[in-house]
Amino acid sequence: MKPIHFALFGCLLAIAPVATTLAQRLPSSTVDSIVAVVDEDVILRSELDIAIGNITAQFAAHPEQLPPHDILEKQVLDRLVIMRLQIVRAHDSGIRIADSELQQAADTIARNNQMTMSQLRDRLTAEHLSYEEFQANLSDDMTVQRLRQRYVQSQVQISEAEVDQFLATRQVGGQELRLANIQINVADGATPDEIAAAKTKIDEIKGMVERGEIDFRAAAARYSQAQNALDGGEIGWRASDAIPAAFITMLRQMQPGQITEALRGAGGFQIVQLEEIRDPQPQKVTQYQASDILVRVSETVNAEAARQKAEALRDRIVAGEDFAKVAKDASDDQITRAAGGDMGWFHADQWGGAIAAQIQSLADGEMSPVFQSDVGFHIIKRIGTREQDVTDENRRNKAREIIGQRKAEEVYQRFLRQLRADAYVESRLGGA
Numbered sequence: 001m002k003p004i005h006f007a008l009f010g011c012l013l014a015i016a017p018v019a020t021t022l023a024q025r026l027p028s029s030t031v032d033s034i035v036a037v038v039d040e041d042v043i044l045r046s047e048l049d050i051a052i053g054n055i056t057a058q059f060a061a062h063p064e065q066l067p068p069h070d071i072l073e074k075q076v077l078d079r080l081v082i083m084r085l086q087i088v089r090a091h092d093s094g095i096r097i098a099d100s101e102l103q104q105a106a107d108t109i110a111r112n113n114q115m116t117m118s119q120l121r122d123r124l125t126a127e128h129l130s131y132e133e134f135q136a137n138l139s140d141d142m143t144v145q146r147l148r149q150r151y152v153q154s155q156v157q158i159s160e161a162e163v164d165q166f167l168a169t170r171q172v173g174g175q176e177l178r179l180a181n182i183q184i185n186v187a188d189g190a191t192p193d194e195i196a197a198a199k200t201k202i203d204e205i206k207g208m209v210e211r212g213e214i215d216f217r218a219a220a221a222r223y224s225q226a227q228n229a230l231d232g233g234e235i236g237w238r239a240s241d242a243i244p245a246a247f248i249t250m251l252r253q254m255q256p257g258q259i260t261e262a263l264r265g266a267g268g269f270q271i272v273q274l275e276e277i278r279d280p281q282p283q284k285v286t287q288y289q290a291s292d293i294l295v296r297v298s299e300t301v302n303a304e305a306a307r308q309k310a311e312a313l314r315d316r317i318v319a320g321e322d323f324a325k326v327a328k329d330a331s332d333d334q335i336t337r338a339a340g341g342d343m344g345w346f347h348a349d350q351w352g353g354a355i356a357a358q359i360q361s362l363a364d365g366e367m368s369p370v371f372q373s374d375v376g377f378h379i380i381k382r383i384g385t386r387e388q389d390v391t392d393e394n395r396r397n398k399a400r401e402i403i404g405q406r407k408a409e410e411v412y413q414r415f416l417r418q419l420r421a422d423a424y425v426e427s428r429l430g431g432a
Contacts, residue, residue, distance in 0.1 A: 019119055037426040068222075075229060090146065138170075150408070152412055172239075175279060177277055180220060182219060242379055258274055259272070285347055288359050289384045291381045292331070292355070294333035296376040297377070323367070368380040
């Protein structure tokens with residue numbers, strides 16, 4: 001039985017906490033204890049055991065890939081500590097997940113797992129996890145993701161000059177690579193001996209993998225100190241232009257299965273395995289040209305009155321009046337009214353889902369019935385379609401995304417290190 005995946009928030013060469021999967025719950029007879037104190041909060045043995053059970057469920061087919069139990073405990077506990085600190089900071093910042101958002105996310109999870117909501121609930125029951133516990137886990141993941149988004153948005157700015165400079169020095173739109181990594185951390189302010197020890201350790205791990213003593217996934221789970229260690233070091237697909245230059249220089253000369261030399265980054269020393277290569281997808285999209293008339297719903301115009309007015313305007317056009325003239329006379333769309341409702345050329349979803357559904361159902365020259373969006377009632381006339389090469393536009397967007405990802409990862413990892421450093425954390429694991 002495959003695990004249900006309900007969140008996966010990954011970043012380049014440093015993966016955030018992975019999706020929780022479903023595992024057997026603790027028996028009611030288990031005696032609970034405290035395994036860590038985190039500021040004014042605690043992490044219980046039951047929480048740790050459940051989290052470890054989730055990880056072992058993912059590796060049920062290959063348990064030999066997991067590290068020894070004491071190391072696994074420390075890895076999972078560290079993940080729980082970081083998660084707890086982020087959730088507390090998010091709540092202190094006023095971040096809350098509304099019930100409607102949570103339900104929408106649950107619907108998406110069910111759909112992505114080819115299940116109805118009823119089947120999802122049955123599956124949770126079979127895995128001894130209540131729907132309320134599932135929602136709590138999902139809410140935590142969404143809360144942390146929103147904290148990251150808010151923090152990154154406040155810290156990361158990208159100028160057009162940066163995009164121009166990036167495009168002038170890097171090829172954007174090349175092959176895509178699926179990668180995995182192993183990282184040995186180097187603390188800020190580490191001594192030369194500590195740095196040398198980390199480099200020796202990563203080289204030893206690389207040697208063991210290349211000699212066939214252990215496979216890469218097992219080595220990642222056993223030795224890596226990155227957040228994605230228990231996923232076998234999996235990073236996923238990355239565009240070649242989104243990979244740091246020091247790594248891509250080596251990766252471009254490698255075959256799938258090969259491993260880079262160890263390189264030092266912001267968090268420590270890493271080795272990266274090239275798993276697969278694929279060519280990028282074509283960069284053409286269908287664009288539509290259309291005209292729009294909007295009757296807005298407001299405090300003074302209710303939905304029924306707006307609908308009736310829109311129907312009357314459509315009747316005038318059907319009777320022979322020019323669409324552009326009616327738009328100039330009566331449309332509430334201040335963006336298109338002066339141009340006779342002309343929306344220009346646009347991607348299907350550029351004006352929202354309601355308009356996208358209508359524009360795609362019409363033929364060129366055809367006018368829609370009156371339909372409702374979240375702002376009011378519309379009439380749309382589709383004028384034409386075209387296949388547009390958006391390579392240049394996509395290159396700039398991709399460059400902006402790459403720059404943003406790098407900046408975001410750097411600032412958020414610094415934030416997490418500071419969050420951990422500022423917190424009082426006492427581990428009560430044996431030998432910790």
